Amino acid sequence: MREFASPATRAAALPRPVKVLYTAFCAFTVAGLLSCIGLYGGVVRFGARATPAELYEHLVTYYRPEAAAPAATAEASPSPISTRRLLEITHFHLFSMPLYLLVVGHLFLLTGAGARAKKGWISASVAGTAAHLLAPWCVHFWGAALAWVYPISGAALLASFAVLMGVPLYEMWSAPGRHSPPTVAAPGAALRSGEAVRRR
Template sequence: MRDFTAAAGRLRSLSLGAKLLYTAFTVASVIGLLVSWRLYGAMVHDAGSAGYYAGAAVVAPAPTQTAAPAEGPALDLGPELDLPATPETPRVLVEQISERKLLEVTHFHLFSVPVYVLILAHLWLLARLPSWLHTAGVVAAVFTSGLHMAAPWLIRGAPGAAALMPVSGVAMLVSLGAMAVVSTVDMWSPRRSRRGEAPPPSEAE
């Protein structure tokens, strides 16, 4: 933990093995964020957030046109029905996700996302950046990830808040993705010695 009491920029002083290890983690983090976004799209599909989490009615896709039937004898179908000139758009009621399944998903995320954010934030705090940017990045990462985990429950109670799911997801993707990319770039940047700066412990011994 002594790395966090020293000046920023400790990432550049890590050993080659540590850099390779942390780089693998940051690359996997970015890939995981992109896969999660793709999974979200496949999960809600046409229903959207409101349909998937709250069971709201959604507009069904327009039916595909079929070929005109072949000419045949006319059939007498009885008196014509008084049908509207323009039929209403069909709507499909999507079944709401069960509370048991939502609890399972939330349980998994509560035990994995905080650890994920914790590791990325530690690398972020070791990067050579201004202290205000360190604080802003940590606040953004914690807030967006927490909001994204809470979004399904908020939408379940208020389907009108469906936009909260994709908005919080994009915000989480940007904040955590930026932490991973910036930390990796700083980690592999050449070290710049400053006058009066104490050498790393590995060099002082």
């Protein structure tokens, strides 16, 4: 936490053990996001002959099975999710996703990016995370009318998290210390230094 408390700290200037820890965290986060893509693929059932309309229908059938045709429901795989199960999944993600967002957001704040870029990307990641948490419920209650929220919010979440993790990792390991700002002495230290020079 001491690194975050100093406004002069940059990702490239972090101690090596801290860099290794943050890099490992980002690696596990990427693995988790890739597993989400795999789960999404199982829901929509990607295939060489699958049309966008079919993928869309599979998504709606999974989260809103009563809106699908009987034949489509009978062929659906995996089994459609229940309201209770969806609530349990949302409950878990409401606690876990903000923590991931907090950590990668702090990492991005340690970079040399401008204030506007930091504000923009962090805002985008917050919006993408919130939208993706709500997306299954949009499909569950409104069906095909709002099913587009799911893939769009998922893409926004992946893109924003990629930036929030990619930029700090690049600055950490590309050239250590290159992005570090110059050291500025505290006002009291500067005055004491001046007095010492005059005494000489």
